[in-house]
Amino acid sequence: MLLPNFPNSVAGIDFSAASDTVARQLIGMRLLVHGVGGVIVETEAYDHEDPASHSFSGPTPRNAAMFGPPARLYVYRSYGIHWCLNLVCREPGHGAGVLIRALAPTEGLELMRARRGLDNVRLLCAGPGRLGQALGIDRSFNGLRLDAPPLALIAPGPPRDFAVLTGPRIGISKAVDRPWRFGLAGSPFLSRPFR
C-alpha cells in the first residue's frame, strides 16, 4: 500500500503511542482470533507509572510480555481462573498495555457460545474473563504478534461516527480516579454501563 506502514502500526493504530491513546483508538476496531471475535466496545489503559498496572513494580515472569515489543499480546491469569487479553504499547522495556474488556460478537458466534456454555449473546464477551473464554485465549497466546495469524485487527470502514465514552477503570483499588476506561456509546455489550 502507498501509506507508510510503520513496524509498530497495525490497522492504522500506532502501538508505540501512549496506552490511553491506543485504548481510545481501539474502540470500534474488529478483533479476531482464528476468525472468531467481534467489534471492540470496551478497553482500559495501563502504564508502568500507574499503580494499578501489573507493570508498576517492574518486570516479572508473568508480566514480561508487557515489557516486550508493542503490538503483541500480554495474556495473564486473573484470580487464578480467567485468561485476560492485553495489547502491548510503547517501546520495548516501557511496560504499557491495553486491556480488552468487551466485544460486540460478530463472527464465530456458535463457537463462542459453545466455549462459554451460554446462549445469551450479550454476555458472550462482556468482560475480560468472558472475552478470553469466548476467544479460546490461554497462556500460549502470550507474546503473539497482533498483525499475524491467528490474530487479526481490522479497521472499520468510514465513517467512524460513533461516540467514545470515558470513565474510571473497573476492579482496581489504586489510581481509581484515572479516566482510562473507554467504551462505545450505547453498546449493549459493555461489561458495565458508563455513568
Place this chain on the structure above:
DNA sequence: TGTATGATCGCCT
C-alpha cells in the same frame, strides 16, 4: 437489585 462467596494461580510482604 444488591451483597456475599468460592474458585484457584502468581507474585508480593
Place this chain on the structure above:
DNA sequence: GGCGATCATACAG
C-alpha cells in the same frame, strides 16, 4: 499468608 485488571452462583430484601 494475602491479594488481585473476574465471574457465576446463592441468598436476602
